[in-house]
Amino acid sequence: MASTESRFARMSRRAAITGAAMAAMALAACNGAKTAAEGDMAQGAPEGAKVTVYEYASVTCPHCALWQKNTWPAFKAxxxxxNKVRYVFRELPTPPVDAATAGFLVARCAGPDKYFDVVHQLMATQQEMITSTPRDWLLRTAQAAGLSEDQFNKCVTDKDAVAAMEKRVQFARSQGVTGTPAFYVNDVQVVSPGGEGASLADLSAAIDAALAK
Structure with missing residues (x-):
């Protein structure tokens, strides 16, 4: 177990260092959220829909968790x-970056049919990351999704999976996204006052206008 945990720690430190480096990059001007990204996770209308809503978020971001709790149910319904819109979720790990990165890896290891369930569960239980340990929090969620502890350990230390995550983070940065949650309706960013993310009212205004075109 010690060797597995040490590998997890090394991968976590690597993810954290990479995240910090990317955050310090000179960011490119936003060139359109509508650009397809490898690894996009989506729900709702099929690819090519008239309107696509993009959310950049992190499982360790408190504001993302609040949006998930307060706005997502009504937005989803x-x-x-x-199927009025295609909803695309894009991963952008925030501090603690190692825990966020591992959380997204677990969601992907759980499989496409359980991905959003895992992401939503991690956001809903963020406090457990503080009251216990990040590893215990992640392991409990992984086991609830059907992964064994051995599968969990392999999942969060998978070098190829971490490299793929780094590419997704780099893509987000190249789009000019600097914080979470961030929302785009096609190419237009939707920003509401406060830190919780775009309100349903503001999203609806942008979506309905795009649908009417």
């Missing part, structure tokens, strides 16, 4: 479940 109004636009995703009805």
């Amino acid at each position: 109004k636009y995703v479940d009805t």
Whole structure:
């Protein structure tokens, strides 16, 4: 177990260092969230939909968790479940970057059919990251999704998976995204006052206008 945990720690430190380096990069001007990215996770309307809503978020971001709790249910019911829009979730780990990175790796290891369940569960239980340990929090979530502890250990130390995550983070940075949660309706960023993320009212205004074109 000690060797596995040490590998996890090394991978975590690598992820944290990489995240910090990317955050310090000179950011390119936003060249359109609509650009497809490898590894996009989506719900709702199929690819090529008239309107796509992009959310950049992190499982360790408190504001993302609040949006998930307070706005996602109504947004999902109004636009995703009805296939009015394609909703694309993009991973952008925030501090603690090692825990966020591992959380997204667990979501992907759980499989496409469980990905959003894992992401939503991690956001809903963020406090456990503080009251226990990040590893215990992640392991509990992984086991609830059907992964064994051995599968969990292999998942969060998978070099190829970490490298793929780094590419997704680099893509987000290249789009000019610097914080989470960040929302785009096609190419237009939607920003609401406060730190919780785009409100349903502001998202609806942008979505309905785009649908009407």
